[in-house]
Amino acid sequence: MRKAVAVMAAGVLAAGLVPASAEAAPRVKVVAKGLDNPRGLVVGRDGTVYVAESGDAGSRCAGTGEARMCLGRTGAVTAIKNGRKKRLHTGLPSLGLRNSSASGPQDLAFDSRGRLRLLLGGMSRAELKKFGPGARRLGTVVSLPGRKVLADLAAFEAKKNPDGTPPAMDGLNSNPQSFVINRDGSMVVADGGANDVLHISRKGRVRLLALLPPQCAKLPEGFPADQAPPPGDCAEGEVPAESVPTSVVRGPDGAYYVGELTGFPFAAGSARIWRVTESGRSKVVATGFTNIIDLAFDRRGNLLVLEISHKGMMSGSTQGALIRLSKGGKKTVLLGGRLVGPTGLAVTRDGRYAYISNAGVPGQEGGGKPHRGQVLRYRL
Numbered sequence: 001m002r003k004a005v006a007v008m009a010a011g012v013l014a015a016g017l018v019p020a021s022a023e024a025a026p027r028v029k030v031v032a033k034g035l036d037n038p039r040g041l042v043v044g045r046d047g048t049v050y051v052a053e054s055g056d057a058g059s060r061c062a063g064t065g066e067a068r069m070c071l072g073r074t075g076a077v078t079a080i081k082n083g084r085k086k087r088l089h090t091g092l093p094s095l096g097l098r099n100s101s102a103s104g105p106q107d108l109a110f111d112s113r114g115r116l117r118l119l120l121g122g123m124s125r126a127e128l129k130k131f132g133p134g135a136r137r138l139g140t141v142v143s144l145p146g147r148k149v150l151a152d153l154a155a156f157e158a159k160k161n162p163d164g165t166p167p168a169m170d171g172l173n174s175n176p177q178s179f180v181i182n183r184d185g186s187m188v189v190a191d192g193g194a195n196d197v198l199h200i201s202r203k204g205r206v207r208l209l210a211l212l213p214p215q216c217a218k219l220p221e222g223f224p225a226d227q228a229p230p231p232g233d234c235a236e237g238e239v240p241a242e243s244v245p246t247s248v249v250r251g252p253d254g255a256y257y258v259g260e261l262t263g264f265p266f267a268a269g270s271a272r273i274w275r276v277t278e279s280g281r282s283k284v285v286a287t288g289f290t291n292i293i294d295l296a297f298d299r300r301g302n303l304l305v306l307e308i309s310h311k312g313m314m315s316g317s318t319q320g321a322l323i324r325l326s327k328g329g330k331k332t333v334l335l336g337g338r339l340v341g342p343t344g345l346a347v348t349r350d351g352r353y354a355y356i357s358n359a360g361v362p363g364q365e366g367g368g369k370p371h372r373g374q375v376l377r378y379r380l
Helices: 125-129 153-160
Strands: 017-019 028-035 038-043 049-053 060-062 069-081 084-096 105-110 116-120 140-144 149-152 176-181 187-191 196-200 206-211 215-218 238-241 245-250 256-260 271-276 282-289 292-297 303-307 321-325 331-335 344-347 353-358 373-379
Touching: 028 049, 028 069, 028 084, 038 353, 038 373, 049 116, 049 344, 049 373, 069 105, 069 116, 084 116, 105 176, 116 176, 125 153, 140 153, 149 153, 153 187, 153 206, 187 245, 187 256, 196 245, 206 271, 256 282, 256 292, 271 292, 271 303, 282 303, 292 344, 303 344
Parallel strands: 017 331, 038 105, 038 344, 176 245, 245 292
Antiparallel strands: 028 373, 038 049, 049 069, 049 105, 060 069, 069 084, 105 116, 116 140, 140 149, 176 187, 187 196, 196 206, 215 238, 245 256, 256 271, 271 282, 292 303, 303 321, 321 331, 344 353, 353 373
């Protein structure tokens, strides 16, 4: 994600939120806790839930003050079954601020042969260079357990920079957030740092599938104008807000559906959902969401939308929301109050349950201490 965030308001499915009576306590259960920056999840054939933990950075640091970044091997992949959790893969790279958000294991998925693949988040090229070989696997897809690099998204961004953002303005930034693996072994990735959707061939060749444009957003009242991004083509009092795609899922129709976090000023109601075809044609199909962090389809073909912040990331509220978008365009809030900075969503094969990574960023749960992340099971 760069400093601003994008969204063009195009004609789409617009519907009011409908509170659901679905938030009864028996529907929600904590199935794991004590996790460190939990992010994406996947459910195995036997019902085991696998979660990517982005970790708590490390002790090798560079920079000063708020810009002081640290690298370590605190990332992990954890398996959860029958109320028990076990870290299967540890020592994975984690880069960020201690006791705060970090880039590391971000999402995971099984291919058609049952092999686990892991997506590692990243940062700007300048940040990664500070740490040399230790940060080399960030911004890539790797195999597990071998940790072989299958595709290098950070290298693609450094070479191509599809959205053309100048390096001095936080360009050359690759921070892949979510991916899907197709039956033929190819992959599609939502890169929130580069603001694009990428296709990876079976042989690991990366190409641009879709570039998601920014939209103009109104500056928050009282925000210092000299601290705002350049207005670009936006009207006075507005700034370009980047798209920041954070989620991608394949729909029942075979197309890819991509959700936006949006960047600064993180305006409530400005996040969109895009439909991207195999050929790269993209269009907005739903609007009116806030800071989308993940997507999943239920067994009836409705789209489940997870918001990391339901009121907007500059509102001061960390409450998230799980929203069902019906095929007819109706929005229903399924879960709200129990979600604090949620970061990942997965639905079981039978469609009975949704698993959610909760408190996925330290500081949003447990008084700023790390290792307080959870996985919730929500009965659909």
